[in-house]
Amino acid sequence: MFYKIYLENNDLIIETFFLKEKIAIDSIDDIIISYHRGWNEHKLFTYFDKPIQYELTRRSWFYQMLFQIFLAFNTEKFRIYRAYDNELITSMFSLLKPYLSPLIKTKDLDLAHSFTWMTYDEGGQFKQMKLVYSxxxxxxxxxxxxxKILLEK
Structure with missing residues (x-):
């Protein structure tokens, strides 16, 4: 899917062909990136402490109907799990870097070799995943x- 990402009034905007997601930058809580089996893509698990605001970008009756259906069934207003193209991730991180100071730079992630990522943390071993921001x-x-991605015993 084609995404357009930009900043507007302290919000990160993720726009598709009919939907605009407005995310307050100060609401970004955690970001995890993982290897995605698609070519040149990675999956981002992004968590927020304020709900995502949705807007319709096309005003036809058909898109308004789709939008209402989306709003009725969308239960994930505080997180986004989505695969993005590496170029889009790089541009998103470059937009967010001034606002999220400990955000890892994409060049430090080595996206091309994410299949070999291994994170050791508190006795746990996590393959093909990295914490980008907390x-x-x-x-x-x-x-x-x-x-609640991982449950304690």
Whole structure:
């Protein structure tokens, strides 16, 4: 899917052919990146502490109907799990870097070799995943526990 990403009034805007997602930059809580089996793509797990605001970009009755259906069934207003093209991730991170100071630079991630990523954190071993940003300075294991990706025994 084609995405257009830009900043507008302290919001990160992710726009598709009919939908605009407005994310307050100060609401970004955690970002995890993982290897995606698609060519030149990675999956971002992005968590927020304020809900995402959605707007319709096309005003036809058909898109308004689709938008209402989307709003009725969208239960994930505080997170986005989505695969993005590497170029889009690089541009998104360059936009966010001035606002999210501990954000890892994409050149430090080595996206081309993400298949070999290995993260060791608090006795846990996580293949093909990296923590890109944590507002609270948590490690990958703590972020995964916090968002219930990983469950404690």
């Amino acid at each position: 507002r609270e300075g948590l490690g990958l294991k703590r972020v995964m526990l916090k968002h």
